[in-house]
Amino acid sequence: MDHISALRNVEEALRAFENGEADLATTQRRVQSVLQSYATEFEAEERRPYRAHGEAPADGVVVVAPDVETAKTRVLELTDAESSSFDVEPL
Structure with a gap:
């Protein structure tokens, strides 16, 4: 998952929370899942x-x-x- 995709997924989770489509616990799980995917798929030449x-x-x-x-x-x-x-x- 690239940086832009991760940000979009977090934005979607926050938007769902703000619109009342998700509760806080669900939003936290979604954001944590995005971050975990991003961290484990992180690719950089020197890091x-x-x-x-x-x-x-x-x-x-x-x-x-x-x-x-x-x-x-x-x-x-x-x-x-x-x-x-x-x-x-x-x-």
Whole structure:
């Protein structure tokens, strides 16, 4: 899924919510689904998505980075997981 398609899908979900065609929980699921699809299909020449596996709060965090070390650094910065043990792997 490309960037423009992801934005359109999010806009559609928000429009349905605003028009009363969907409740908040449904809208959240739709937006999360779009984001998850976008993240797992993300394609860039010098970056890729990585998922952290290990102890909380890092476990399951997905970041985009050019390499494993940068991905680990980004997970640490986003989660304050200094005392957590985790690894990252490409999606």
